[in-house]
Amino acid sequence: MPSISMNNFRDVDVLVAGGGPSGVAAAIAAARRGANTLIVERYGRLGGAGVTSMVNPLMGRSCSPLVGEVLERFEKVQGDWEVLDLVYADMIQESGAGIMLHSWVVDPLMDGRRVTGIRVLNKQGLLSLGAKVVIDATADGDVAFKAGAEYEKGREGDGLLQPMTIMYRLGGVDKSRALLCGNEEEAFEIQVPEGSWHEVVQRGGEAGELPRNIGIIRTYESPHPGERIVNATQVNYVDGTNIEDLTRAELEGRRQALAVTKFLQQHAPGYEDCYIAQMPQSIGVRETRRFLGEEYLTKDDLVSGRKWKSAVVRDADFVIDIHNPEATSQAQAEGFAARVQPYDIPYGCLVPREIDGLLLSGRCISGSHEAHASYRVQQIVMAIGAAAGTAAAIAAQNNSQPREIDVSTVQEKLGLMATIRQ
Numbered sequence: 387m388p389s390i391s392m393n394n395f396r397d398v399d400v401l402v403a404g405g406g407p408s409g410v411a412a413a414i415a416a417a418r419r420g421a422n423t424l425i426v427e428r429y430g431r432l433g434g435a436g437v438t439s440m441v442n443p444l445m446g447r448s449c450s451p452l453v454g455e456v457l458e459r460f461e462k463v464q465g466d467w468e469v470l471d472l473v474y475a476d477m478i479q480e481s482g483a484g485i486m487l488h489s490w491v492v493d494p495l496m497d498g499r500r501v502t503g504i505r506v507l508n509k510q511g512l513l514s515l516g517a518k519v520v521i522d523a524t525a526d527g528d529v530a531f532k533a534g535a536e537y538e539k540g541r542e543g544d545g546l547l548q549p550m551t552i553m554y555r556l557g558g559v560d561k562s563r564a565l566l567c568g569n570e571e572e573a574f575e576i577q578v579p580e581g582s583w584h585e586v587v588q589r590g591g592e593a594g595e596l597p598r599n600i601g602i603i604r605t606y607e608s609p610h611p612g613e614r615i616v617n618a619t620q621v622n623y624v625d626g627t628n629i630e631d632l633t634r635a636e637l638e639g640r641r642q643a644l645a646v647t648k649f650l651q652q653h654a655p656g657y658e659d660c661y662i663a664q665m666p667q668s669i670g671v672r673e674t675r676r677f678l679g680e681e682y683l684t685k686d687d688l689v690s691g692r693k694w695k696s697a698v699v700r701d702a703d704f705v706i707d708i709h710n711p712e713a714t715s716q717a718q719a720e721g722f723a724a725r726v727q728p729y730d731i732p733y734g735c736l737v738p739r740e741i742d743g744l745l746l747s748g749r750c751i752s753g754s755h756e757a758h759a760s761y762r763v764q765q766i767v768m769a770i771g772a773a774a775g776t777a778a779a780i781a782a783q784n785n786s787q788p789r790e791i792d793v794s795t796v797q798e799k800l801g802l803m804a805t806i807r808q
């Protein structure tokens with residue numbers, strides 16, 4: 387296992403910026419293909435939004451074997467989110483990759499239009515790390531942005547982004563009586579003494595007990611006795627790459643959580659004695675920059691289940707889940723998320739136009755506002771990470787640029803050849 391000595395890390399084959407689900411998968415995949423790999427994360431824990439913003443469960447599907455391995459390892463710790471970061475750390479270290487925590491990626495090192503490494507800021511000061519290929523798994527695409535890659539933000543027309551949410555954990559719940567509500571459909575079906583859960587929450591908004599943009603209170607299962615996870619708060623008209631917005635959203639989201647908890651105590655059987663057991667380290671940001679790649683995924687591609695010759699993720703599957711940028715809940719006309727057919731993600735969505743030495747991974751890849759609302763979930767971004775890590779290792783080993791490599795080699799290493807229609 388590599389030591390955490392800075393000197394060992396000055397030059398690597400593959401450098402992964404960001405330790406969320408896509409970055410973790412990218413690091414494991416690259417190291418397993420023999421690349422000298424380092425993953426750099428700004429916080430003290432791996433796992434990204436799933437860990438630091440408490441957004442769970444691990445949703446979505448794909449046919450990536452690496453995702454299957456993560457799920458198996460996670461089951462062995464009883465699906466306990468408090469130790470998911472260590473599950474990831476174990477898998478990364480077993481693969482031979484190095485981990486650097488508490489280190490912010492500040493900007494890329496550039497040679498013309500080619501990324502040649504990154505600069506990180508940590509307790510030791512500013513450090514330059516060289517790499518043959520950098521994978522941007524920062525979710526906001528911080529490396530790609532500073533490298534000058536082209537990007538889009540928000541929905542077509544007005545550029546508005548999906549809202550941000552503080553997800554948090556309640557203790558003191560009487561689980562034998564406490565409602566579980568996963569989505570809007572269930573909110574209509576669940577009955578409490580005052581009516582359907584949906585009606586009760588709507589009335590709470592009208593009466594001023596809840597902020598007006600809270601239209602649904604989702605409560606998810608926790609593996610611990612007396613605990614539930616709450617997904618209800620919603621801060622609209624904010625951009626996670628604007629620091630004033632981010633500050634406002636953190637404070638507003640946490641204040642909303644207080645109102646939601648009080649509402650549950652007063653209106654939801656089983657929650658009378660609940661209390662806030664844990665707030666997240668950071669507010670959850672659903673959507674920011676989407677970089678333009680050699681290929682681009684659209685809503686039509688997902689709804690029709692389009693197959694691509696250059697697929698590096700097969701059978702990705704999750705609804706187009708757009709939380710309303712302007713008001714409460716999901717944005718689709720009928721009130722619920724739009725269905726998709728299992729779809730491919732082509733390699734070109736990971737290759738930024740015109741910038742070399744760089745691959746995109748996770749929720750910042752090339753696709754529309756609607757397509758992003760499906761592939762952003764954790765199991766799918768992990769599959770994207772597995773593809774990015776594999777491609778980066780191949781490029782580094784061949785001393786070539788990510789855009790130059792033969793995609794069929796990536797598909798073969800990912801075990802996808804049998805499923806690709808030529």
Ligand SMILES: Cc1cc2nc3c(=O)[nH]c(=O)nc-3n(C[C@H](O)[C@H](O)[C@H](O)COP(=O)(O)OP(=O)(O)OC[C@H]3O[C@@H](n4cnc5c(N)ncnc54)[C@H](O)[C@@H]3O)c2cc1C
Pocket residue numbers: 403404405406407408409426427428429432433434435436439441442443444445446489490491492523524525526528550551552553669670671672747748749750762763764765767
């Ligand atoms: C409120 C909310 C609820 C959600 N619910 C679910 C759910 O139930 N199930 C599900 O599967 N998905 C859910 N998602 C979506 C999912 O969590 C994210 O889309 C997914 O985590 C994206 O993965 P990623 O690896 O691209 O980015 P992230 O998970 O955001 O990881 C990025 C990592 O990079 C690090 N980083 C960022 N910038 C820098 C920098 N400059 N230097 C160093 N490190 C940096 C971050 O700290 C982080 O660890 C939800 C999202 C939100 C916001």
